Amino acid sequence: MHLFVQQVINGVLLGGMFALMSIGLSLVFGIMKTANFAYGALYMLGGYVAYWSSVLLHAPYPVAVLAAFVVMFGAGILIEVAGFEPLRGNEDATLIFGLGLALVLRGGAILAWGSQSRFIATGGPGSVEIGSFIFPTARLWAGIASFAIVGAIYVLVSRTRWGRVMRAVADNARRASLLGINARVVYWLVFGLGTGLSAVACVFLIPVFSLSPTVDESALYIGFAVVILGGLGNIVGCAVAGMILGIVTTLAYGYTVSTIAPVFPLLVLVLTLVFRPQGLFGTRGRLA
Amino acid sequence: MTQRADANPALSRPAALLPGGAVAGGARVAPRSGAVSVLRGGGWVLMAAAALAAPRVLTSQYDLNVLVTLAINAIQATGLAIVVRAGRLSLAQATFGGIGGYVSGILVMQYDVNYWPALLVAGIVAASFGILLGLTSLKLQGFYFAIATFTFSQIAIIILSAWRSVTGGLSGMFGLPVPPAIGPFDFDDPIVYYYFAVLVLIGAMGIAWLCSSGTRFGRGLTVLGEDEVLAGAMGVPAIPYRLAAFAISSFVGGIAGSLGTHFIQGISPTDIAPSVSVFIVVMVMAGGVQMLLGPVIGAAILTAVPELLRVSAQWSMVLYGVFLLAYVFFFRRGLLPLLDSGMLRLSPARWAPSPGAAAERPAFAPVPAAPAQAARASDVALAFEDVACAFGDTRVLQGVSFQVRRGELRGIIGPNGAGKTTLFNVITGNAPLTAGRVLLDGHAIRPSPARMAQRGVARTFQHPRVLTTRTVAESIRLGAELVGSRPAADYLDWVAEMTALRPLLDVPGSLLSHFERRRLTVAMAIAGRPRILLLDEPLAGLDDSETHLLKDRVQDIHRRLGCTLLLIEHKLGVVMQLCSRLTVLDYGHVIAEGDPETVARDDAVIQAYLGS
Amino acid sequence: MSDHPILRIEHVSSRFAGGSKLADISLSVQRGELVSILGANGAGKSTLLGVIAGLYRPSSGRILLEDRDITGLPAHQVVRAGVALAPQNHPVFENMSVTDNLALSDGGREEQILPLFPNLAAKRQQRAGRLSGGERQMLSMAQAMLTTPKICLFDEPSSGLAPKIVHEVFQTIRTLVDHGTTVLMVEQNARAALELADRAYVLEQGRIVLSGSSREISANDHVRRAYLGL
16 A cells, blocks of 8 residues: 555656646647647757756756756747748648657757767755655656646646737637737747747756657657647646656556556557547647 | 639630640640650659669669668558558558568567468558557547557557567567578579569559559549548548558558568567658658659658768658658658659549530430429438437537428528538538438438448538549549449530530649639539539629529539439529529528428518518 | 728728638728628628738728728737727637636726626626627627727627527617727628618629618618518
8 A cells, every 4th residue: 555655646746747748748739739749859959958058058957947948949939930830730741840850850969969868967865755755856856846837837828818818829819810919929939938848847857867869759759648638738637647647657667567567658548549539628729 | 732813704714734734725635745654654664674773783782781671661651652642641650560570570480480471461460450550540630640650659669578578579589581482582682582572562552553543442542531521422431441541551561561570680679669650751751642653762762862871870860850841841742743743643534525525415315304293202302300410519400300302403591500501411421410310212311421422412512622633524533433433424524514614624623713613513523423412502602603604504403414402502592593492491490491482471581581 | 970981991802812702892981880781691791801800911902990001911910900800600719718708808998898798797707618609799799899999890790699689789789889889890681780780881792782871772672682582
């Protein structure tokens, strides 16, 4: 029983990280209906921005995070303007553009920085004990930070004027433009925000998952799994789906062979796709 | 895609430059000029010669290895293109290859099975997994389907890595034997392997041809890939067709994978990673998916270029990515069409209209229209009994009951949102029949689009749906063929004449104006000689003279086809003139029925329309 | 009523935008007027409103709002210039509450505008997707009004609504006009539109074939036959 509870708590923490990993994708998918297959690569790139600003420029950790966010925010807008915007409405072209961009970025990252795993040093003890439960510090902090950021985004989307505008554009961009909202600019900002958030996610998760050019794949899968399970662009759904997948993952690793454990979260995704493609939180296109 | 202005209903048009350099002016018998055919033939010959001569020129062991890889990639790409043409972008082709490789490898290594039967089993096992993946495509499309294929690959990788006792786990299998010699041909010799792979490639291309322009099934499949709703209305059942496409495509994938595995004599889970599948997608897209040779050319270029440049795996990844980006922005139809936009297009045009068949001579014997009187039960072509249709809580139709007699021209009218189009959608299975019965010739039916089309119920859509990549002639022919009708050329001539499309026979659908599209949808609907014809606002968006022309044509078509015709139309004046009876819908209910004069005087109708 | 029009459309043509053609359309709306555009389905009524609102770009001609040329401006700038369109089929932001829907276009005039839409007040916390057709139309019009427009464009406010609700919607429009709003309205329901409007234009196949006061239009033989069923 104790083991089970420990696993579930670990799962919740991991779930928070999953939610953070996918929140940028979810925003872009939900509001712009654009499935960005380069998401994983941009996530990875954001991690490197932070890594190099920390290693080469000796930027303190918070500054590195901020730098990653700002740089990737700009990169996101650039990609939206040059790539996705002209292709909007053509699903196949959007998909292929994302795949192409991902290949270029990943190949480029390996060429430029090699394929070894890197860490940003955070210091501190290896694990903390709370009651009779033991948590690796890195995971504990990453999990807590994840929940904080996801919560902040939820507040942004559901409680602020800016969030209202985003939701309106997500719902019906044309109607929004007839109320004086410049939907195009909203798209730019949302894409920038989504990409910036992916960078922040990557930086926060480096202590747990490390950083290498191949983290893009797992970020992409987890991102899409969470988004599909939670429902398009639904932030609460994102958090809940992240937790479900997190708990399923930790329980699978805890109670089955580690070689076969990764199948279980994928099975959850397959079952969702087959039986409830609109996700757990059914209504189409609902945000927050 | 360009939009042409077409203000003139008299159908004069500026000469449009067609793919292949032909100029569309009037009706032309030969769809293509001889020079282009010669060029195309030349292209094929050149390709064949290059394929045959390659191992004589590139003789080093390294070169030969590249050649074999190239041929196997070409088989993979050709197989993948079959599904892509059917409208689903699969990112799991390498996985099917891997399944094929593992199956034959396991059979040969652990069960001492001869390679050749093992190869067949490899293909069949891959095909069964293909059907499994195909089943998800029935519900999913676009991004969701792409994710499903990705997930499928991931699961396959995990299982193959975990099942160590059989698959060798992460390190995979190695030391696999090459296929046993056939007579004097020893597969240890890469030249033999190469020629064998080319032979298989030719077979795969043959299969791809059968699955595109070569058979009715193939032509249906490509229509399905272009527009699923339209395909349904044309008699193509999406489910069996698409499953078949998946089975065939993954069969070819499994064969190619097995050949590749036994050539390099080993396989591991990394060989089937999604990124490898993406490479195959790049090959298909780069070459041009709509052409038989496209995937082959794509595979050739994308295999050869990195080898020629002797670049690392990372550089070729970047190269592939750049290729995809360039594809999206610069050559969306592929490289091959860029070279010759008309070459080797998978076109079914075989019916060449005879220029002499004009309207004045009766091109075919019209079925005499049924007498409008007499209401015996068997004379009822279509009946609705208490029909309801609801989407969730929204009830669109409720308690709709009426009958349409054989040969009748019935007008369905009502204000916006009354449920008229939904009524058509219920008949053709495009909308759910939530209660009640629809009877066709006195028998209750379970409507599904393709089945209804096969049973002689043809329809048009409110927004004209045409096949953008097909010419008018091809579209009309497909309209007849896909519902299983084999009309005489005379009849198709009459159809083209009737819809005033004769001058446009060689023009692709994408270049048609709104009015021309409208006429083409009518032409495609009547090409299969339907017994029941459902026309959904055929006159919407047309100006006076266009309306007048099409109105007369609708009458002619009804008279000479002798079919039962249901017409939804907003232009009340036209409906009053054309139809012998009207059914009026409002809020999903039938509020009136009768001859035009009676209906026009009906209080409920006046209220619904004028809302006084 | 001054002779200085709020909205003036000069020789506007449009070929493919919005599905219908428009040919050489000229019309004007004075301050405080309620002008109606009549016509059959596909005559180009909605396309015309779309062109004015900046959803489509006309192929030729000019659109002037109080002498400011707004031709070809994107929709969100046209709104800021003072033209608000409540589109056909009353689309609202279904996943947002009524309050949030209204807040989108809030220019601080809620107190003045909302009393004109009494049935929305009770539903403010509801999700807009659960509103009835009539309520959606009210919400859509209220949203348009909240952008502080110089002129409101209403596209088929009655479409898909039950007769009783249609009556309510038209009452509301009348009230808006009585409070000084200028309205250009497209309507299929010719009789009611003519009862309501000061002036009307009749659009057929993308051309204006008739214009005049509602009384004149109602008396026209062609209109009586084609639109009023008399």
